[in-house]
Amino acid sequence: MSEYSTELYDVLRRPLLTEKGQHLRDSQDQYLFEVAMDANKIQIKSAVEKLFGVRVEKVNTLVMRGKVKRVGRFVGKRANWKKAVVTLREGDFIDLFEGA
Amino acid sequence: MSQNHMQVTVEDISSVEKKVVVEIAADAVKRTLVKQYKRISKTARVRGFRPGKVPMGLVKQMYRGEATEGATRELLQEFYPAAIEETGLSPLTMPEIDQSGISEGEPYHFTLRIQIKPEVSLVGLDQVAITREDAEPTDEELNERLEAMRQEHAELEGVDGAADTGHVLTIDYSGTLKDAEEPFEGGTADGQELEIGSGRFIPGFEDQLIGAAAGDSRTIEVTFPEDYGSEDLAGKEAIFSVTVQAVRQRVVPDLDDELAKDLEFDDLSAMRASVYDKIAENKRQEEQARLRESVINQTLSLNPIDTPRAMVDASLERLESQMRTRFQMQGMQDEWFSQIMEMQRPHMEDSAKKLARTDLVLDAIADEQSLEVDQADLDEKLSEMAGMLQMPLPKLRAELTRSGRIESVRQDMLHDAALEWLIEHAIENAANGVEPYEPPAEAGQLDNGETEVQDSGTPSSEEDGESESASSDEPAVETETEE
Numbered sequence: 001m002s003e004y005s006t007e008l009y010d011v012l013r014r015p016l017l018t019e020k021g022q023h024l025r026d027s028q029d030q031y032l033f034e035v036a037m038d039a040n041k042i043q044i045k046s047a048v049e050k051l052f053g054v055r056v057e058k059v060n061t062l063v064m065r066g067k068v069k070r071v072g073r074f075v076g077k078r079a080n081w082k083k084a085v086v087t088l089r090e091g092d093f094i095d096l097f098e099g100a
Numbered sequence: 101m102s103q104n105h106m107q108v109t110v111e112d113i114s115s116v117e118k119k120v121v122v123e124i125a126a127d128a129v130k131r132t133l134v135k136q137y138k139r140i141s142k143t144a145r146v147r148g149f150r151p152g153k154v155p156m157g158l159v160k161q162m163y164r165g166e167a168t169e170g171a172t173r174e175l176l177q178e179f180y181p182a183a184i185e186e187t188g189l190s191p192l193t194m195p196e197i198d199q200s201g202i203s204e205g206e207p208y209h210f211t212l213r214i215q216i217k218p219e220v221s222l223v224g225l226d227q228v229a230i231t232r233e234d235a236e237p238t239d240e241e242l243n244e245r246l247e248a249m250r251q252e253h254a255e256l257e258g259v260d261g262a263a264d265t266g267h268v269l270t271i272d273y274s275g276t277l278k279d280a281e282e283p284f285e286g287g288t289a290d291g292q293e294l295e296i297g298s299g300r301f302i303p304g305f306e307d308q309l310i311g312a313a314a315g316d317s318r319t320i321e322v323t324f325p326e327d328y329g330s331e332d333l334a335g336k337e338a339i340f341s342v343t344v345q346a347v348r349q350r351v352v353p354d355l356d357d358e359l360a361k362d363l364e365f366d367d368l369s370a371m372r373a374s375v376y377d378k379i380a381e382n383k384r385q386e387e388q389a390r391l392r393e394s395v396i397n398q399t400l401s402l403n404p405i406d407t408p409r410a411m412v413d414a415s416l417e418r419l420e421s422q423m424r425t426r427f428q429m430q431g432m433q434d435e436w437f438s439q440i441m442e443m444q445r446p447h448m449e450d451s452a453k454k455l456a457r458t459d460l461v462l463d464a465i466a467d468e469q470s471l472e473v474d475q476a477d478l479d480e481k482l483s484e485m486a487g488m489l490q491m492p493l494p495k496l497r498a499e500l501t502r503s504g505r506i507e508s509v510r511q512d513m514l515h516d517a518a519l520e521w522l523i524e525h526a527i528e529n530a531a532n533g534v535e536p537y538e539p540p541a542e543a544g545q546l547d548n549g550e551t552e553v554q555d556s557g558t559p560s561s562e563e564d565g566e567s568e569s570a571s572s573d574e575p576a577v578e579t580e581t582e583e
Contacts, residue, residue, distance in 0.1 A: 017146070017158060018149065019149050019150065021148075022155050096157065096158075097155075097158055097160065097161045
């Protein structure tokens with residue numbers, strides 16, 4: 001992967017569908033995504049705007065630490081990943097369940 | 101309320117088949133679908149959510165198939181009986197269901213192909229006529245049977261001196277082909293019994309033993325026939341060396357009290373009476389079978405009725421299970437039976453069709469004549485069956501009631517009664533000078549060949565008569581084989 005990936009899907013890995021995310025969505029127009037570790041807020045903002053045709057108010061990111069997992073006596077660590085909380089301009093929304 | 105959401109249209113396909121189109125309104129479809137999604141969302145497990153907390157949109161996306169399936173089932177369950185009720189038809193089998201896909205906000209269609217019993221109103225019953233024939237055995241038949249019994253009990257008795265035609269020889273033999281040293285395979289035997297004149301051995305062999313006495317040895321030269329079963333031997337000349345061990349002849353016992361006692365009768369006149377009764381009983385049964393067959397055939401040719409496929413299939417199944425029982429009693433393996441059935445099935449189609457039509461006719465007669473089977477008759481029949489199956493009556497009754505076969509027993513009895521009525525009616529007609537109904541020549545267009553089976557002498561009618569009489573026992577037999 002190139003250092004400055006401009007491909008939209010390389011930035012936005014997938015929407016994060018969780019109960020917490022649902023709550024944020026319903027109450028504050030915020031959407032959660034798993035994004036590439038090397039993506040910055042500017043890239044994320046433009047990716048969301050292009051992909052969903054919405055206007056982004058702001059982007060917060062955080063790095064989720066991978067969990068330590070063990071299989072018997074072997075200890076391993078899951079990869080870290082970056083989570084983005086995207087706040088949309090009021091009135092805009094993303095349909096996460098297309099066609100349903 | 102289902103009526104408000106449903107539209108039913110009936111189209112005739114034939115007198116035994118209807119097409120029913122059911123349309124269910126969009127709001128009923130939606131209601132059912134939503135119900136399904138709600139049900140699923142209670143238990144759906146999706147990562148990131150606790151069970152029961154998954155957003156509806158996600159449930160709809162992930163479980164569309166399951167919900168559609170469930171909704172279809174629910175809609176059918178809800179509307180199918182109502183739809184049938186609205187048509188007023190009584191389907192013989194589970195109808196074939198043909199359905200469109202289900203989708204929210206659109207009405208849902210399904211099409212039923214329903215097989216029904218045709219409305220049968222019988223015509224021409226006054227043209228059915230038959231005369232019961234005398235079933236008393238003639239002296240000739242009686243004597244013939246007695247003679248046969250005598251012959252069966254013939255004994256072999258030793259003969260002094262030369263063998264002659266009709267004598268039974270016990271021989272050892274060994275055969276060699278003319279230009280060979282060693283006896284050929286299968287050409288040697290010890291203690292073989294051979295009746296001279298029976299023609300069981302190759303031509304010339306038996307003749308050359310005439311005049312031989314016990315203890316004699318003879319050399320016999322014969323030529324195997326050209327069409328002999330074994331190719332190695334056909335047409336070859338062979339020499340047999342034969343040793344006669346014993347010469348015996350058949351001695352047929354006299355028809356007297358002694359023979360009667362041997363056969364466990366009190367005396368000759370008792371034997372005569374018993375044989376007479378047996379022949380009379382046989383003839384009565386044959387006559388009854390002939391009457392049944394004939395009145396049924398006449399009635400069927402007068403009333404060309406459509407038979408629903410389901411009834412024909414049921415008859416086929418009945419025939420098959422009868423055959424299976426019969427073959428099993430003969431010890432045939434199931435595997436062979438299946439093979440035989442594969443071959444036989446196409447031929448059984450016609451018999452099955454005829455059985456189905458017969459059932460319809462008998463139903464109609466029972467209906468028109470308001471024949472009924474009351475509890476006492478049924479009880480009598482059941483205890484008869486219990487005796488035959490060597491099963492305690494209460495157990496049999498419980499078994500039949502549980503499997504619902506008791507109704508088919510009742511049905512069979514009703515059919516028997518209807519058949520009896522038909523026979524009596526036909527006899528009455530004949531007494532009033534009605535000639536038995538002969539179908540016109542082009543009656544071949546009826547899908548059955550029953551017009552050919554007018555007289556009882558043909559083998560096929562005998563067979564049919566048998567299956568007819570066996571049918572009343574059939575439910576019980578099935579019960580047994582299922583266990």
